[in-house]
Amino acid sequence: MSTHFLSQDLIKLLESKRNYDFVINIDKEDNKREFYAHSIILEVRSSYFEDVLSNGLVRKENNIFIVDFPDISVNAFKILIRYIYGGTIYLDHVEAADVLNLLFACEKLKLYELYDYVQDSFIKHHESWIFQNFVLIQQLSSKYSDFTKLQNYLTTTVCEQPEILFGANNFTSIGKEALLSICKDENLCIEEN
Secondary structure: OOOOHHHHHHHHHHHHOOOOOEEEEEOOHHHOEEEEEOHHHHHHHOHHHHHHHHOOOOEEEOOEEEEEEOOOOHHHHHHHHHHHHHOOOOOOOOOHHHHHHHHHHHHHOOOHHHHHHHHHHHHHHOHHHHHHOHHHHHHHHOOOOOOHHHHHHHHHHHHHOHHHHHOOOOHHHOOHHHHHHHHHOOOOOOOOO
């Protein structure tokens, strides 16, 4: 017997837009999209929504709650809203940039239970993209202490294969502190000539 009936019913509710009381505006003006949701589901599934709803930190117009997330991409939010309603998430065929945006969206919405899964998927399926954008990802991940899997992966990778850092598309934009930290790491494997 399948146990997915409830989650499928909730996904249908999300897709039907019936009885919604929450509008979520996603992305910037040129790619902006509205998502219609139900405050009770958002509140029980996300600490972020629980906080803003219980503390009155969300605007309300005509009995509809409205929140804007211009820094979350439409693709990332589609994945998250389906997770919030249905309890499942699949990232095997999601583009690298969307997975990275998804990770930061998880942080914004306080979906802590997804941190490890999203980081693992990003590392497993997008290694070459990570290498090409190594400095950018290092800079972004270092801003969030909870992204330890990604930070450890980056540190281990650069210590074992420093040429990845020096060959990254954006190597020249690495910060002084980050570069000094890497150079001082005792596990750094650089041959001296």
